Amino acid sequence: MSLDRHRLAVAPMMEWTDRHCRFFLRLISPRTYLYTEMVTADAVIHGDRERLLGFDQSEHPVALQLGGSDPERLSEAARIGEGFGYEEINLNIGCPSDRVQSGRFGACLMAEPLLVADCVSAMGKAVSVPVTVKCRIGIDDQDTEESLDRFIDTVADAGCESFFVHARKAWLEGLSPKENRDIPPLDYERVYRLKARRPELEIVINGGIATVADAQSHLGHVDGVMLGRAAYHDPYVLAEAEQALFDPAGEQPSRVEILERFLPYAESQLSKGIRLQQLTRHLLGLFHGRPKARAYRRLIAERAHLDGAGLEVLEDAIAMMRDADATAAVAAE
Missing domain, CATH: 1.20.120.1460 (Four Helix Bundle (Hemerythrin (Met), subunit A))
Incomplete structure (x- = not known):
C-alpha cells in the first residue's frame, strides 16, 4: 500500500459531492482523490443504482462512501460499488446526525470497534479494492487517547490500512450536525500521535483545513490531507494545491x-x-x-x-x- 495515495482528498459531503460536483472538481485538480456523498448500504441494494452510483469515468480516482452497520449488507453494497467501477470503498464512522444514529451507523459506531471490524472484514472479503474508514477522534465523553487507539487497532486488525480522521470529537447529544463541524475543538496533535504510534498505517487528517499552507504543514506529520467545506466554497484552492503538492513546475488552468x-x-x-x-x-x-x-x-x-x-x-x-x-x-x- 502506498502511504501517499490520498495525499490530497476532498471529503464526502452530503448534498454537495454529487457526480456533477465531482466532475467539476476533477477539472480543477487531476490528482485529488474524490469521494461520493455517503450512501446507505440499503439504498445501494434496493434503490436506483444508476442514480445513486453512476459517475463519469473522468472522475477517477473516486471512491464510494457507504453508511451502515450490518456486515452482510455492507459487503453486498461494496460488491455492487466495485462493480460500478469505484476503486475504493469507504465506511462512514464520522457522521453525527440524529438520522444516522437512529440507523446505528456513522459516528455512534466509534463506541463499537468490534462491530466496525466485523463490517470491514466482511467488506474486505467481498471486494478486491481497498476498504477504508473515515472516523472522528472520539465521541461524547470518550477519552480520545485510549478510545481512539483501541478503535484504530481493532479495525486495523480486521484489514483496514487507511484511516481518514476528522480531528474533532463528535457530540451525539446536545449538538447539531452543523455545530459538530465547529464547536468541538480541533485536536490535530492527537492525529499526529496516532500516526507516530502506527506508522505503517495510512493516516489522513481532516477538519478545518482551508489553505495550501495548512495542507503542507499537516503533511509533515501525516500521509494526507482531506479538505471539506473549503474545497466546496473556494474550489480553486485545489488547483493551487495540485501545483504545490504534485506538480510545482506545472501550469494550472485559469x-x-x-x-x-x-x-x-x-x-x-x-x-x-x-x-x-x-x-x-x-x-x-x-x-x-x-x-x-x-x-x-x-x-x-x-x-x-x-x-x-x-x-x-x-x-x-x-x-x-x-x-x-x-x-x-x-x-x-
Whole structure:
C-alpha cells in the first residue's frame, strides 16, 4: 500500500459531492482523490443504482462512501460499488446526525470497534479494492487517547490500512450536525500521535483545513490531507494545491478555462433532462475572492433556476469573467 495515495482528498459531503460536483472538481485538480456523498448500504441494494452510483469515468480516482452497520449488507453494497467501477470503498464512522444514529451507523459506531471490524472484514472479503474508514477522534465523553487507539487497532486488525480522521470529537447529544463541524475543538496533535504510534498505517487528517499552507504543514506529520467545506466554497484552492503538492513546475488552468471545459459536460447533462441549476450550484465559489465574483454568482443565481435555462447562462458568465480578468491584468501592469 502506498502511504501517499490520498495525499490530497476532498471529503464526502452530503448534498454537495454529487457526480456533477465531482466532475467539476476533477477539472480543477487531476490528482485529488474524490469521494461520493455517503450512501446507505440499503439504498445501494434496493434503490436506483444508476442514480445513486453512476459517475463519469473522468472522475477517477473516486471512491464510494457507504453508511451502515450490518456486515452482510455492507459487503453486498461494496460488491455492487466495485462493480460500478469505484476503486475504493469507504465506511462512514464520522457522521453525527440524529438520522444516522437512529440507523446505528456513522459516528455512534466509534463506541463499537468490534462491530466496525466485523463490517470491514466482511467488506474486505467481498471486494478486491481497498476498504477504508473515515472516523472522528472520539465521541461524547470518550477519552480520545485510549478510545481512539483501541478503535484504530481493532479495525486495523480486521484489514483496514487507511484511516481518514476528522480531528474533532463528535457530540451525539446536545449538538447539531452543523455545530459538530465547529464547536468541538480541533485536536490535530492527537492525529499526529496516532500516526507516530502506527506508522505503517495510512493516516489522513481532516477538519478545518482551508489553505495550501495548512495542507503542507499537516503533511509533515501525516500521509494526507482531506479538505471539506473549503474545497466546496473556494474550489480553486485545489488547483493551487495540485501545483504545490504534485506538480510545482506545472501550469494550472485559469478559472475561466475551467468553466469553459465544463461546457461540454453541461451540454450533455442538459440533453438528459438535468436542470442547469443542478450543475451550476457547484460552480458558485469558482471565482471566490476575484474581481466581479459577486456579479458572477448573481448572474448564475438569477438565471440558472429558470425553466429552459441553458448553456447561454454559462457562456454569459464566461464572457463576463474573461472581461474581468482582462481588466484586472491591465490594472496590474
